[in-house]
Amino acid sequence: MVSGFYDDSVLSIKELETLVSSGSGSCQPVAPTRVVYISDPCTNQEIHPDSYWDVLRTFGYEDLAATLRGKLVNRLQNVLTLDLNFAAELEQFNVWFVATAVENQYKLEAAGPYRLRQYPEYVTFTTPDQGQYPIPDPTYLRIHAACSNIAYLSGAANAIDDLCNT
Incomplete structure (x- = not known):
């Protein structure tokens, strides 16, 4: 969603394989990708979950827990498909999205x-069908950006990463 890289789906989608094979237009290379949570279950469900939701309620996000708890965390609005490098950076709170x-x-x-050297300065999320394939939720991106800024400015990103990897 950021790099424009295609994954192995080019092998199963004939039109995409033709486009990639021809090298025409602004076609990006094929690279490994994976799905990444914007609001990771590690952060919002395993590490002092009540404290996390209490903080968000303090900032006016009263109903957020209802959209991100349990299986709802897997909603399309809470995930991004990213190349492996950007995915790791996002999960470690080293990169974030700021609304324009x-x-x-x-x-x-x-x-x-x-x-960010190999990535565009701006990213615009689009979808052919918002009902069936919704774009990332701006609220989740805003919260991730706030957490990233706090982690970056306080040096807490390493501590968060240690907790999520234990």
């Missing part, structure tokens, strides 16, 4: 600009 004045457009920001 343009609907569904985000500026990529990072803990160190070198992390």
Whole structure:
């Protein structure tokens, strides 16, 4: 969703395979990708879950727990398909999305600009069918950006990463 890279789906979608094989247009290379949570279950369900939701309620997100608890955390609005490098950076709170004045457009920001060298400055999320394939929820992206900024500015990103990897 950020790099424009295609994954192995090019092998099962004939039109996409033809496009990638021809190298025409702005076609990006094929690379491994994976699905990443915006609001990771590790953060919102396993690490002091009541404290996490209490903090979010304090900032006005009263009903957020209802949309992210249990199996609901797997909603399309809470996941991104990303190349492996960007996925790791997002999960470690090293990169984040900042909303712009343009609907569904985000500026990529990072803990160190070198992390974004191979990525575009802005990303616009689109979908052919918002009902069936919704784009990422702006609230989840805003919360992830706030957490990333706090982690980056306080140096807490390493501690969060240690907790999630134990």
